[in-house]
Amino acid sequence: MPTYDPTQFGFSTRAIHAGQEPDPLTGAVTVPLYQTSTYAQEGIGQHKGFEYARTQNPTRFAWEASMANLEQGYAGFAFGSGMAAIDAVMRLLSSGDHVICAEDMYGGTFRLFDKVLKRYGIEFSVVDMTNHDAVKSAIQSGKTKMIYTESPTNPMMKLTDIAELAIIAHEANALLIVDNTFASPYAQKPITLGADIVLHSATKYLGGHSDLVSGIVVVKTESIAEQLRFIQNAAGAVPGPMECWLCLRSIKTLSVRMKQHEENAKAIAEYCAKHPAIQATHYPGLEQHPQHDLAKKQMTGFGGMISIELGSIVKAKKFTTSVKLFTLAESLGGVESLVCHPVSMTHGSIPQEQRERLGITEGLVRLSVGIEDKEDLLADIAQALDAIS
């Protein structure tokens, strides 16, 4: 349960304090790293509530409490990666259940659904989540148990109207699941908009320093929490205490990092939108983004992710090797700027026809804008664009 009331304290205050009270034993201001696999018991059945570290770890509990508070949900559950978090959520389903999922999402999520979960008898309909009629007509009465989406999407930066989708899901007695990795809870809180489950690749903005792989799920209700707690322990895809400790360290600076990511990203997106070498710039903070009004309505920030269309694989290759401060690498959300080529790196698992329909072309390049000096990043982009012009 949240320890700091969101109506009483602001986001930045809660990011520093919620779940992170000084250690009752020593007064340590930082939550201790409980690097242990088991706990001494005084007698059979007599212990302090901690028996085995897959089930209970105080560092993990602190991280889960912190995120439950920031996402304004009932409880949090940490996992060994973002994919492990998604996999655990999908284990709420049974064979024969049907899921409606977004056509525009992280390639690894699509791969898990298409290549693994289908084999266990889970059925998927892949739809454009901005088309509410398409979502409604994909519902199979009594069978559809989940609507699964990302917002903003990876890499096309499309938004889902979370409040509208929650209504559609709940009318069908289905759960709405939102991958909030791109926004982070600083910029968007899906549970407050009606979602039932929110999840993250904590590897990205939550960890924020490109030094860990982890995942986290926050659920709205006690009954979903009970089921997920069981799955977390039974399947056991928990993170190590070190990852939880690093996440606790990182979450304290989420607000300041996100403000700088956004300030830099906005400047770069505005620059790119006017540059003749760029055919399209996708960033929800731009006024010309087709869903800018929705972004203003449901988000409290626009984040640090931008995609740009350079027109050809030759130009994409030249650009990604010409930038000097943006490192060519998978992943995103770290303090350092990264550039990625989705077709060959993160979205190879999406069928070519689907990729092309979505605009994930060979000329598309994704920027994860870091928190370096804005002027340096702009100069780097400018010289790389000169190189392809």
Ligand code: PLP
């Ligand atoms: N969700 C999104 C939006 C992602 O971008 C990623 C990874 O890039 C994942 C989930 C998977 O997370 P992880 O790499 O931590 O398993």
